[in-house]
Amino acid sequence: MSLKSNLIYFLIVTLIAFSVITTFNTLIITEAQVVKGPKSDIVMIKAVPLDQAVAALRAGDIDYYLFMLRPAQAATLVGATDIKLYNAPAGINSFVFNPAPDPKGLNPFSIRDVRFAINYLINRDYIVTTVFKGLATPMYCQVSPYDPDYTVVFDIIARYEFKYNPALADEIISKALKEAGAEKVGGKWLYKGSPIRIKFIIRVEDHRRVLGDMLASELEKLGFEVERLYMTFREAIPTVYATDPAELKWHIYTEGWVKPTPDKYDYSTVNQFYAPWFGGMPGWQEPTFWNYKNDTIDELGKKIYRGEYTSKEERDSLYRRATELGILESVRIFVVTTLDSYAARAEVSGFTLDLGAGLRAPFNLREAFVPDKNVLKVGHLWVWTEGTAWNPIGGFEDVYSVDIWRAVYDPWTWRDPFNGLPIPFRITYTVETAGPKGSLNVPKDAFIWNATLRKWVYVGEEVKATSKVTFDLSKFIGSKWHHNITITWADILFPIYHIYDLVYNDTKASVEGGIAATNKEVLPMFKGFRIVGDKYLEVYIDYWHFDENYIAEMAVPPGYGAGGFASNPWEIIYATDFLVFDEHKYGYSESTAEKLGVPWLSLVLKSHAEDIKKKLTELRDREVIPEEVFTLPDGRKLITTEEAIKRYEAVIKWIDTYGHSEISNGPYYVYVYDPANQYCELRAFRDPTYPFSPGTWYFGMPESVDIVSVGLPTVVPGGDAQVVVELKGPTPLHVKYLIKDPVTGEVVTYGLGTSVAPDRFLIQLSSELTSKLRPGGIYEITVIGYSDRVALLSAEKHFLSILNIQPLQAGIASVAEQLRSDIATLTKQVATVTTQVGGLSATQQDIIKTLNSATASITTAIYVLIVLVIVDIVVTVVVRRR
Numbered sequence: 001m002s003l004k005s006n007l008i009y010f011l012i013v014t015l016i017a018f019s020v021i022t023t024f025n026t027l028i029i030t031e032a033q034v035v036k037g038p039k040s041d042i043v044m045i046k047a048v049p050l051d052q053a054v055a056a057l058r059a060g061d062i063d064y065y066l067f068m069l070r071p072a073q074a075a076t077l078v079g080a081t082d083i084k085l086y087n088a089p090a091g092i093n094s095f096v097f098n099p100a101p102d103p104k105g106l107n108p109f110s111i112r113d114v115r116f117a118i119n120y121l122i123n124r125d126y127i128v129t130t131v132f133k134g135l136a137t138p139m140y141c142q143v144s145p146y147d148p149d150y151t152v153v154f155d156i157i158a159r160y161e162f163k164y165n166p167a168l169a170d171e172i173i174s175k176a177l178k179e180a181g182a183e184k185v186g187g188k189w190l191y192k193g194s195p196i197r198i199k200f201i202i203r204v205e206d207h208r209r210v211l212g213d214m215l216a217s218e219l220e221k222l223g224f225e226v227e228r229l230y231m232t233f234r235e236a237i238p239t240v241y242a243t244d245p246a247e248l249k250w251h252i253y254t255e256g257w258v259k260p261t262p263d264k265y266d267y268s269t270v271n272q273f274y275a276p277w278f279g280g281m282p283g284w285q286e287p288t289f290w291n292y293k294n295d296t297i298d299e300l301g302k303k304i305y306r307g308e309y310t311s312k313e314e315r316d317s318l319y320r321r322a323t324e325l326g327i328l329e330s331v332r333i334f335v336v337t338t339l340d341s342y343a344a345r346a347e348v349s350g351f352t353l354d355l356g357a358g359l360r361a362p363f364n365l366r367e368a369f370v371p372d373k374n375v376l377k378v379g380h381l382w383v384w385t386e387g388t389a390w391n392p393i394g395g396f397e398d399v400y401s402v403d404i405w406r407a408v409y410d411p412w413t414w415r416d417p418f419n420g421l422p423i424p425f426r427i428t429y430t431v432e433t434a435g436p437k438g439s440l441n442v443p444k445d446a447f448i449w450n451a452t453l454r455k456w457v458y459v460g461e462e463v464k465a466t467s468k469v470t471f472d473l474s475k476f477i478g479s480k481w482h483h484n485i486t487i488t489w490a491d492i493l494f495p496i497y498h499i500y501d502l503v504y505n506d507t508k509a510s511v512e513g514g515i516a517a518t519n520k521e522v523l524p525m526f527k528g529f530r531i532v533g534d535k536y537l538e539v540y541i542d543y544w545h546f547d548e549n550y551i552a553e554m555a556v557p558p559g560y561g562a563g564g565f566a567s568n569p570w571e572i573i574y575a576t577d578f579l580v581f582d583e584h585k586y587g588y589s590e591s592t593a594e595k596l597g598v599p600w601l602s603l604v605l606k607s608h609a610e611d612i613k614k615k616l617t618e619l620r621d622r623e624v625i626p627e628e629v630f631t632l633p634d635g636r637k638l639i640t641t642e643e644a645i646k647r648y649e650a651v652i653k654w655i656d657t658y659g660h661s662e663i664s665n666g667p668y669y670v671y672v673y674d675p676a677n678q679y680c681e682l683r684a685f686r687d688p689t690y691p692f693s694p695g696t697w698y699f700g701m702p703e704s705v706d707i708v709s710v711g712l713p714t715v716v717p718g719g720d721a722q723v724v725v726e727l728k729g730p731t732p733l734h735v736k737y738l739i740k741d742p743v744t745g746e747v748v749t750y751g752l753g754t755s756v757a758p759d760r761f762l763i764q765l766s767s768e769l770t771s772k773l774r775p776g777g778i779y780e781i782t783v784i785g786y787s788d789r790v791a792l793l794s795a796e797k798h799f800l801s802i803l804n805i806q807p808l809q810a811g812i813a814s815v816a817e818q819l820r821s822d823i824a825t826l827t828k829q830v831a832t833v834t835t836q837v838g839g840l841s842a843t844q845q846d847i848i849k850t851l852n853s854a855t856a857s858i859t860t861a862i863y864v865l866i867v868l869v870i871v872d873i874v875v876t877v878v879v880r881r882r
Contacts, residue, residue, distance in 0.1 A: 034693060035686065035693055035694060036685075036686050036687065036688060036690040036691075036692065036693055037667045037668075037684040037685050037686040037687075037690055037692070037693070037694070038365070038366045038367070038407070038667040038668060038684050038694060039350055039366065039367050039368065039369040039694040039695070040368065040369045040370075040373075040374060040375065040376040040684070041374035041375065041683070041684045042374060042375045042376070042671075042681065042682070042683055042684070043365055043375075043376045043377075043378060043407065043668060043681070043682040044375060044376070044377050044378065044679075044681050045066075045378045045379075045380060045383060045404060045679070045680045045681070045682070046062070046377075046378075046379060046380075046383065046678060046679050046680075047379070047380060047381065047382050047383050047678030047679075048061075048062060048065065048379035048380070048381070049381070050067065050069070050070065050073075050205070050206070050381060053065045053067070053069060053073070053343065053379060054069070054073055054076070054077065054083070054343065056379055057083050057343055057344070057345055057379075058082060058083065060345070061377065061379075062377045062378060062379035063344060063345050063348050063368075063370055063376055063377045063378065064342070064343065064344030064345065064348055064359065064368065064378060064379070065342065065343050065344070065378075065379045065380070066342070066359065066360060066378055066379065066380045066403055067379075067380055067381040067399075068090070068091060068338070068340035068341060068342060068358070069085075069340075069341045069342070069343055070206070070207070071131075071132045071133035071134075071135045071136075071207075071341070072133060073341075074087075074133075074135065074341035074343075075133055077341075077343060081346060082345065082346055083343050083344070083345060083346060084343070084344055084345075084346050084348075085341050085342070085343055086341070086342045086343075086344065086351060086353055086358060086359055087135070087339050087340065087341050087342075087358075088339070088340055088342070088353060088354065088355060088356070088357070088358030088359075089137070089144065089146035089259075089337050089338070089339050089340070089355070089356075089792075090258055090259050090338070090340040090354075090356060090357055090358040090360065091256065091257065091258055091259075091337065091338035091340045092139065092144075092255075092256070092257040092258075092259070092334065092336075092337055092338070093139075093207075093208065093211060093254070093255070093256055093257075093334070093335040093336050093338065094139075094255045094257065094273075094332050094333060094334045094335060095118070095122075095211075095215065095252055095253070095254060095255065095332070095333045095335065096240070096252070096253050096255050096282070096331065096332045097109040097115050097118075097251065097252055097282075097330070097331055097332070097333070098245045098248065098250055098251050098252070098282050099115070099245075099282060099292050099331055100245035100246045100248060100282065100283075100290045100292075101246075102248055105191055105192070105194060105196070106177075106180060106181070106182055106191040106196055107248065107251065108173070108176075108177060108182075108189075108196060108198070108224070108251075109251055109252070111176050111177070111180060112328070112329060112330070113172055113173070113175070113176040114172075114173050114176050114177065115329070115330035115331065115333070116172070116328060116329075116330045117168070117169040117172035117173045117176075118169065118215070118330065118333055119140075119160075119162040119169075119330065119333055120162055120163070120164065120165040120166065120168050120169035120172075121164075121166055121169045121215060121218040121219070121222075122162070122164065122214075122215065122333070122335060123164035123214070124138035124139075124162070124164070124335060124336060125138065125163075125164070126164070127211065127214070127335060127336055128336060131207055131210050131211070132207070132336065132338060132339075135338060135339040135340075135341065136336040136337060136338045136339060137336060137337050137339070138161075138335075138336060139334040139335060139336050139337045140157050140160050140161060140162060140327065140334060141153065141156075141157060141160075141323050141326060141327050141334060142266075142269050142270055142273045142274065142323065142326065142334065143266070143269070143323075144337035145337075145784075145793055145795045146337055146355075146791075146792055146793065147262075147263070147266070147791070147793075148262070148263070148264050148265070148266075148420055148786070148791050148793070149263075149265070149266045149319065150784075150793060151736050151784060151786060151793065152316045152319055152320060153319065153320055153323045153324075154736070154738060154750070154782070154784065155738055155747050155750045156320060156323055156324050156327070158738055158740050158747050158750075158782070159745065159747055160324075160327050161745070166218060166221065166222075169218075169222070170222055173222060177189060177196075182196060184223055187223050188223045188225070189222075189223040189224055195225045196224055196225065197224075197225040197226075197227060198219060198224050198225065198226045198227065198251045198252065199227050199229060199248070199249065199250050199251045199252075200212060200215075200216050200219075200226050200227065200228055200229060200250075200251060200252045200253075201229045201231055201236050201239060201240060201250045201252070201253045201254070202216070202228055202229065202230050202231070202254050203231060203232070203233070203236055203254050203256065204230045204231065204232060205232060205233065205381070206256070208254040208256055209230070209254075211254055211335060212228070212252075212254040213228070215252070216228050229250070232385075233382070233385050233387055233398070234385045234386035234387055236253065237387040237397075237398070237590070238386070238387065238590065238594060240253045241284060241397075241590060241591070242284075242590045242591045242593070242594035242595075243594065244283075244286075244288070244289040244290055245282040245283055245289060245290050245291075245292070246289070246290035255332070258340075258357065258360065258399055259356040259357055260356065260357055260402075261354065261356040261357060261361070261414065261415035261417070261420065262354070262355045262356035262415060262416075262417070262418070262419070262420030262791035263356070263415065263420045263791075264419055264420035264421045264547070264791065265315070265545070265547065265550065266319070267304050267305050267550075268305070270301060270304060270319060270322050270323065270326070271301040271302075271304065271305055273326065273332050274294075274297050274301065274322060274323075274325070274326035274329070274331075274332070275294070275297050275298050275300075275301030275302075275322070276291060276292050276293055276294055276297070276298055277298045277301065277302060277517075277518065277521055278301065278305075278518060279514055279517070279518045281331060281332075282331065284514055284591055285513070285514045285517040285518055286513055286514040286591045286592075286595070287513035287514075287517060288513065288595065289591070292331060294325070294329060296325060297322055297325050297326065297329070300318050300321050300322040300325070301322055302521060303318050304318050304319060304322065305522075306522075306525055306542075306543060307435075307466075307543040307544045307545050307550075307551075307554070309436070310436040310437060311436070311546065312546045315546070340358055342358050342359040342360075344359070344368075345370075347370060347371060348368055348369070348370055348376075349368070349369055349370075349371065350364070350367040350368040350369050350698055351364055351367075351368055351700075352364060352367065352417050352697070352698060352699040352700060352701075353417070353700075353701050353702060354417035355417060355418055355420070355702055355790065355791045355792050356415070356417075356420065356791070357417075360399070360403050360406075361406075361417055362406035362407065362411075362414065362697075363417065363697040363698065363699060365378070365404075365406065365407035365668070365682075366407060366667050366668075366692075366696075366697050367694065367695065367697055367698045380400060380403065381400070382400045382678060383400060383404075383675065383678040383679060383680050384400065384673075384675035384678060385398065385400060387590070388400050388401045388602065388675075389401065389590070389600040389601060389602040390405065390563075390602045390603045390604045390605075390662055391562070391563065391576070391588055391600075391601045391602060391603055392560035392561075392562050392563025392564065392567050392568055392573070393498075393502075393512075393515065393560060393561070393562060393563070393573070393576075393588040393589075393601075394512065394514075394515055394562055394587070394588035394589030394590070394592070394601075395562050395563065395588070395589075395600070395601065395602065396562045396563050397562070397590065404670075404680055404682070405563065407666060407667065407668045407682060408662065408664045408666045408668055408669065408670060408682070409563065409564050409567040409664040409665055409666040410425060410426040410564075410665055410666045410667075410692075411425050411426065411564045411565075411567075412424075412425060412426050412427045412471070412556045412564075412565055412566075413425050413427070413429075413552065413553050413556060417699050417702070418699065418702040418703075418789065418790045418791065419788065419789050419790055419791055420791040421547065421549050422549040422550055422552060422553035423549070424552075426475055426476055426665075426691070427471050427472060427473055427475065427476060428471075428472045428474075428475075429469050429470060429471050429472065429552040429555075430469070430470045430472075431467065431468075431469050431548040431549075431551050431552055432467065432468045432469075432470075433466060433467035433468070433544055433548065433551060434466060434467070435466045435467055435543075435544025435545075435551075436466075436544045438466075439464040439465065439466055440464065440465050440466070440467070440468055440540070441463075441464065442459055442463040442464060442465050442527050442528045442540045443528075443530055443538075444458060444459065444460055444461055444463075445458055445530065445633075445634075446458070446459045446463070446527070446528030446529060446530040446538070446540060447459065447528060447529060447530070447632065447633050448500070448526070448527075448528050448529065449496060449497045449500040449501065451500055451501050451503075451504035451505045452504070454628050455628050455631070455633075456493075456497075456631070456632055456633050457633055458633050459527065459528040463527055463528065463540075464527070465527040465528070465540035465541055465542055466541065466542045466543055466544050467540075467541050467542075467543055467544060467551050467555070468538060468539070468540050468541075469538070469539045469541065469551060469552050469555035470532070470536055470537070470538050470539075471536065471537045471538075471539065471555075471556075472535065472536060473492070473535045473536065473537060474535045475691035476492075476535075476566075476665075477489065477492070477534070477535050478535070478689065479665070479687070479689035479690060479691060480665075480687045480689045480690070481569050481663055481664070481665055482654075482663045482664060482665070482669040482685055483569070483650045483651060483653070483654045483663050484650065484687075485569060485646075485647055485650050486689075487566075487665065488638065488639065489531065489638050490570055490629075490630050490638040490639045491566050491569060491570050492537065492557070492566055493529075493629065493630070493638065494559075494566075494570035494573065494574070494626075494629060494630075495557065495558075495559025495560045495565055495566050495570075495573070496529065496557045496558065496559050497559075497629045498559050498560070498573060498577075499519055499523070499558045499559040499560075499561070500523065500558075502515060502516055502519070503516045503519050503520050503523055507581065508581050511580065511581055511584070511587075511592060512580070512587075512588055512589055512592055513592075514589055514591050514592075515561070515588065515589055519558065519561070522558065523558060524542075525541050525542045525543055525554070526539065526540070526541055526542075526557075526558060527540040527541060527542060528540045529557065531632075537557070539555040539556075539557060541554065541555045543555070560573075566665075567664055567665070568603075568662075568663060568664060569647065569651070569663055570647075571616065571644065571647045571648055571651055572603070572612065572651060572661055572663065574619075574626060575612045575615040575616050575619065575651075576588075576601060576603075576612060576615075578615050579601070579611055579612070579615060580592075580601065584596055584598065585598055585599075585611065586598055586599050586600070586601040586608070586611075587599075587600055587601065588601055603660060603661045603662040604660045604661075604662045604670060604673040604675075605660070605673075605675065606659045606660060608661070609655045609659065609660045609661040610655070612651075612655065612661045613651070613652050613655045613656075613661070616648045616651055616652055617648075617652060619648055620645050620648040620649060620652070623641055623645065625639070625641055625644040651663065658670065658671065658672075659673070660673050666685065667684065667685055667690070667692065668682035668683060668684060668685060669682065669683055669685050670682060671683040702790050702792070703729060703730045703787075703789070703790060704729060704790070704792060704794070705727060705728070705729035705730070705733065705785050705786055705787045705790060705792060705793065705794045706727065706728045706729060706785070706794050707725065707726075707727060707783060707785050707794045707795075707796050708726040708727060708728050708759075709724075709725070709726045710723065710724070710725050710726075710783055710796060710798050711723065711724035711725075712781075712798055712799075712800060712801075713800075714801055714803055715765065715770050715773065715800055715801065715802050715803060716770065716803045717770050717771055717773055717775055717802060717803065718767050718770060718771040719767055719770055720764070720765065720766060720767050720770070721765040721770055722762050722763065722764060722765065723737070723762070723763035723765070723781065723783075723800075724760065724761075724762060724763075725753055725760070725761045725762075725763065725783055725785065726759060726760050726761075727759050727760075727761070727785040727794070728759060729785070729787050729790070729794075730787050730789040730790060731758050731759075731787065731789075732758075732787065732788050732789075733755075733758065733759060733761075733785060733786070733787050734752070734753070734755075734761075734785070734786050734787070734788075735752065735753030735755075735761040735763070735783065735784065735785055735786075736750070736751070736752055736753065736783075736784045736786070737750060737751060737752075737753060737763050737781060737782065737783050737784070738750035738781070738782045739779050739780070739781050739782075739800065740779065740780045740781075740782070741774075741777075741779060741780075742778065742779070742780045743777075748769075748772075748773070748779065749769060751763075753783075763781075763783075770802075773802045774802060775802055775803070775804040776802060776803075776804030777802045778799050778800070778801060778802070779799065779800045779802065780797055780798075780799060780800075781797070781798050781799070781800050782795060782796070782797050783795070783796050783797075783798065
């Protein structure tokens with residue numbers, strides 16, 4: 001080869017080599033640039049008293065505040081340039097009543113009529129305008145005008161739109177108490193000679209103190225003795241929710257709720273707030289307690305929850321009946337939905353405004369950041385209280401644990417922050433359904449846990465299910481837990497086993513009776529589970545919904561109900577089971593802890609973690625694993641003893657390092673949890689197996705639905721009329737309306753508007769309807785605009801004027817009579833003239849005079865008619881303006 005050829009060859013090889021190296025380096029750089037985990041590296045969360053929140057924001061001590069501001073505080077920040085407000089209808093205020101009978105006296109709230117009458121003692125309009133400075137809306141049941149299902153029940157709400165009426169409340173209560181044997185002496189209610197005394201637990205941290213004092217004063221005016229028991233969270237929660245109602249340690253409690261998400265088609269809230277079976281009513285489904293019972297609401301609630309309907313219309317009918325019964329029972333009475341204001345420094349970016357949870361949604365700690373900084377500083381009212389428990393079985397019942405926990409674990413599904421529909425989160429899914437009336441064959445090799453045989457068993461032949469959901473676990477199995485252990489099928493099957501064994505193992509069910517009782521109503525829906533390939537799980541379920549996303553949400557396997565499915569490594573819950581069920585050192589639920597006089601298990605507390613470490617050390621040393629749980633019906637083993645021991649050791653090392661046992665799978669891990677100093681620090685989990693990167697869960701701000709105009713006609717009784725409504729917002733848009741007589745409270749009609757353009761609607765009022773309206777009356781029309789794409793509604797109230805045509809009719813009758821008389825006279829005169837003409841005795845002047853007189857009479861009648869119409873229209877306009 002010549003020198004020239006060698007040189008060319010060398011240059012070509014060099015260029016190729018350089019190209020390969022450059023490409024390789026580019027690939028490495030590209031790969032390195034894919035950051036996993038959340039936007040910020042560190043989140044520092046500390047307790048900040050509500051009164052100091054704004055000052056802390058302005059001083060830069062915190063970047064945003066995760067608890068809602070008081071309305072007066074929010075009002076001072078309107079128009080501020082350094083702090084930005086984010087408002088969402090995220091709060092609910094209610095009163096819950098203890099309906100347990102008093103064996104020695106009389107509990108007035110054991111009587112339904114007494115509870116119902118309390119509605120008339122609550123001045124909701126005053127509370128909205130004065131207590132909340134307009135940042136609230138009156139609430140009469142479990143949904144408000146900010147909830148999608150409001151359109152399903154708004155006519156029912158209109159019938160029970162209670163106005164402040166203490167006289168009516170006194171009348172109803174007096175009748176009921178006298179029938180129960182009580183008497184009023186000197187303005188005081190007595191039963192068997194003793195005063196009727198009400199123990200009223202009133203929270204003091206926020207506006208609930210004002211609400212409680214208002215109701216207490218009203219009750220005192222009616223003649224009750226009221227013991228005002230002012231308590232904080234840490235005192236009130238165990239007293240109300242962890243004691244037997246029959247002990248009568250309380251009669252009324254000022255509840256405060258925060259919404260977790262918007263919900264397009266509610267199935268849980270109506271059950272939580274009204275149906276005893278769900279565990280949210282006094283007695284809390286703890287078998288050893290007295291429990292409020294209502295079989296009818298339970299039946300309706302279970303049908304809604306379990307999808308036992310064949311259409312949206314049937315579902316809505318069940319929902320309507322359950323709602324009305326809940327209002328009538330009034331064990332829980334709603335006061336207001338609050339438009340909660342969350343505050344952040346103006347420079348903080350990455351927020352998603354969830355229409356149910358506000359800034360408390362799980363998207364925000366993941367995505368919020370301060371430009372050019374890697375630390376996010378967050379304030380909350382508390383980080384820890386005595387009512388705070390981090391455990392996935394029966395804990396996470398307060399916002400102070402839940403709000404942080406949402407950044408630590410990844411749920412399988414969540415809700416769209418704007419429209420409230422279920423969406424995939426850590427998994428994806430496909431749905432196959434034969435519902436509502438058909439069924440699918442469940443493969444005979446699908447399996448289920450048998451608590452009696454203590455093993456997984458095949459479901460066998462001839463098993464049917466309504467729906468099948470196939471979950472793709474590619475983003476879950478094979479990724480890492482926070483302690484660097486790989487997530488496997490063992491972590492999936494253990495929580496399924498756990499809930500079945502808790503419910504159907506009599507020993508466990510006797511310890512955690514409340515959890516067992518509620519889940520016993522749900523587990524029969526699940527017909528079998530099947531592993532397909534390496535990363536697919538088939539779930540067969542007797543459940544149908546007209547939106548398939550709800551089928552997928554319901555099919556998320558049962559287990560770890562409080563903290564999210566498969567939210568902790570199996571070995572941690574395996575260890576805590578010994579502490580709860582065998583040694584009775586802890587309770588998973590607050591009621592069990594209270595009943596046994598032991599601590600409520602919390603994985604973030606150091607002393608609890610030390611006990612878990614001790615148990616894991618014992619299991620490691622004895623080489624104990626739950627082999628039956630990890631052995632499939634075909635004999636396949638999901639884990640070996642050696643692998644389990646490595647897991648035990650990894651948790652032990654974690655506890656030694658961090659002083660707690662909270663290990664999960666989300667974008668942050670708990671680096672520090674210091675309850676004494678009210679401080680928690682989260683660090684980003686940037687393992688390359690974590691599936692999400694910054695920006696994945698950013699949604700931003702929602703579009704709103706606004707009513708632009710409502711064109712109101714003057715309605716003529718017996719004539720057709722149209723109301724024209726113009727909306728603005730994301731399409732498709734819809735309009736519903738309701739007409740109510742404000743004098744009697746009667747709902748006259750309600751229905752849907754007819755779309756004539758994407759943003760314009762007609763409300764048709766038929767002649768049949770208008771003929772029934774009171775002439776000269778004023779009727780209230782509520783117009784609701786809503787969209788399929790956002791959960792928030794827009795509602796306005798207007799007034800329809802009904803033309804009073806009775807004076808007009810009388811005037812017309814009078815004019816008609818005069819016309820008839822004039823025409824008769826004219827006829828006679830014409831006849832006379834005709835006769836005279838015929839006889840050549842009449843003159844031309846006589847004929848003209850007679851005709852002029854008749855014409856004048858007719859003209860006068862027409863003028864009178866016009867004047868009457870004008871007068872009536874003027875009167876109508878004046879009335880409307882008033």
